[in-house]
Amino acid sequence: MTPGPAGDRSTDGSADGAGRHLVVVGGGVTGLAAAWEASARADVTVTVLEASDRLGGKVRTSAIDLPGGPRTVDEGADNFLARVPDAVELCVELGLEDQLIEPAIGRAAVWARGAVRPYPTRHVLGVPLDADELARTGIVSDDAVRAVAGEVDSTDPAPPDDVAIGAFIGGRFGREVVEHLVGPLVGGINAGDVDELSLRAVTPQLAAAAADGASLTLALRHRLAAAPPSGPVFRALAGGTATLVDTLADRLRERGAGIHTSTAVTGLGATTDGRIAVTVADRPALVADSVVVAAPAPTAAELVGDLSPAAAAHLRRIVHVPVAFVTVALDASRVTVPEGLSGVLVPRDAGLLATAVSFGSRKWPHWSDGAHTVLRVAVGHRHDDRPADLDDDELVAAVRADLSTVLGVGVAPVAARVSRWSPGFAQYQVGHLELVGRIRSALGADAPAVRVVGADLGGLGLPACIAQGRGASRELLF
Numbered sequence: 001m002t003p004g005p006a007g008d009r010s011t012d013g014s015a016d017g018a019g020r021h022l023v024v025v026g027g028g029v030t031g032l033a034a035a036w037e038a039s040a041r042a043d044v045t046v047t048v049l050e051a052s053d054r055l056g057g058k059v060r061t062s063a064i065d066l067p068g069g070p071r072t073v074d075e076g077a078d079n080f081l082a083r084v085p086d087a088v089e090l091c092v093e094l095g096l097e098d099q100l101i102e103p104a105i106g107r108a109a110v111w112a113r114g115a116v117r118p119y120p121t122r123h124v125l126g127v128p129l130d131a132d133e134l135a136r137t138g139i140v141s142d143d144a145v146r147a148v149a150g151e152v153d154s155t156d157p158a159p160p161d162d163v164a165i166g167a168f169i170g171g172r173f174g175r176e177v178v179e180h181l182v183g184p185l186v187g188g189i190n191a192g193d194v195d196e197l198s199l200r201a202v203t204p205q206l207a208a209a210a211a212d213g214a215s216l217t218l219a220l221r222h223r224l225a226a227a228p229p230s231g232p233v234f235r236a237l238a239g240g241t242a243t244l245v246d247t248l249a250d251r252l253r254e255r256g257a258g259i260h261t262s263t264a265v266t267g268l269g270a271t272t273d274g275r276i277a278v279t280v281a282d283r284p285a286l287v288a289d290s291v292v293v294a295a296p297a298p299t300a301a302e303l304v305g306d307l308s309p310a311a312a313a314h315l316r317r318i319v320h321v322p323v324a325f326v327t328v329a330l331d332a333s334r335v336t337v338p339e340g341l342s343g344v345l346v347p348r349d350a351g352l353l354a355t356a357v358s359f360g361s362r363k364w365p366h367w368s369d370g371a372h373t374v375l376r377v378a379v380g381h382r383h384d385d386r387p388a389d390l391d392d393d394e395l396v397a398a399v400r401a402d403l404s405t406v407l408g409v410g411v412a413p414v415a416a417r418v419s420r421w422s423p424g425f426a427q428y429q430v431g432h433l434e435l436v437g438r439i440r441s442a443l444g445a446d447a448p449a450v451r452v453v454g455a456d457l458g459g460l461g462l463p464a465c466i467a468q469g470r471g472a473s474r475e476l477l478f
């Protein structure tokens, strides 16, 4: 990009005196959604500034080379929740409805007590709703099943304050449910430790049900009966999640938005006329009326530090965990993965590097040419720094050892790819909602024309990121 000098329409966006200039820092899904919302307004000029040489942030879709030709496989997010509507709605708005697909198979399993065991069908975020069904899975001991059955008699009040998911669930159902059911699922999604993660921020469904009554089991069953789930839980895009990013970028350009990659924002400051100076590395500053910062929290802290030291201090408290996905393609004729399952979650107490193995080509048949089984293995977890210490070859070797342990798969992959993500997943620790509230209050007081949003604050799933981006623009441009 070549921003012109301040005052030029390309930098100021309102040099003709009409309209306002909204600058978005970060071209991930949150930033692009913010830009999309703002670009619908004829009186607003939109500029997206992205530090890296590509858009999408943690969404990246690329090809892996199989003997029969390359296949397109996501390196990060490969699907999104359909029941939180924002991602599906945006896809429809962008004309991508025809490309929305569902996973071919959805049942997960957990590697527990030395075997791959299908997850119970009746559960909410790993909290079992049917002790008899749980007993049949063999995931937990008989003592643990008895504790689950007994929870219906709980007289414990809901926790008055936010608590760790592990402490709350463990107190109600016992530690095995934490370690073999809730931990692998919720901890896996967040690369987090459920003994640190916030009940209210990470599992609001459980927090709300806890507030309903004494027994969490009964409250969750009641909620499910009152609003039975309908339709697919997950959706994806046939060409990979980057289709959303690419389409958003195309449509934004059609609407006249400026999108500039390889353009790192280095600071935000106040201009003498009450606007925001957006400093860009090696280029003249831009002037904006409002700014959406949709970059990871450590960067956001640096950027807003001059405008709001208090917001920056709060942003710096958010802890991150780097993660990686190792994608392996195996000769399908030499590999058998358990029937009827979409993948296996791996509990922490297993001591393995893998936290989950997704049977990618079974879930998404377009990932494979039919002759190969494509597995995607997640590694990296709070308090497990081992992946960062291994180079790519060592990581692939370690993952192969885990696949041998969990699935009995010993064949060498015909292709392997390591996708690393750093700073990775923000950890919504106990008190996260209050922390986000303090960030918003501080910014509201010190820099009301600036919003900090994105996966590190208000939800890391794509629907939540889209909702945050769009919401920030709506608030700023009301």
Ligand SMILES: Cc1cc2nc3c(=O)[nH]c(=O)nc-3n(C[C@H](O)[C@H](O)[C@H](O)COP(=O)(O)OP(=O)(O)OC[C@H]3O[C@@H](n4cnc5c(N)ncnc54)[C@H](O)[C@@H]3O)c2cc1C
Pocket (backbone or CB within 6 Å): 025, 026, 027, 028, 029, 030, 031, 049, 050, 051, 052, 055, 056, 057, 058, 059, 075, 076, 077, 078, 079, 080, 081, 263, 264, 265, 266, 294, 295, 296, 299, 323, 324, 325, 421, 424, 425, 453, 454, 455, 456, 459, 460, 461, 462, 463, 465
């Ligand atoms: C491995 C993995 C798997 C996932 N799987 C799923 C899934 O299946 N479903 C789901 O819903 N979610 C999933 N997620 C979560 C989801 O992908 C992310 O939470 C979401 O994409 C984050 O979007 P974001 O725009 O908030 O942040 P990011 O994607 O991190 O984007 C931030 C952008 O800001 C840019 N930036 C940083 N500093 C600056 C600067 N100084 N100036 C300008 N730009 C800057 C960065 O380069 C980046 O492009 C997954 C995440 C990962 C890592």
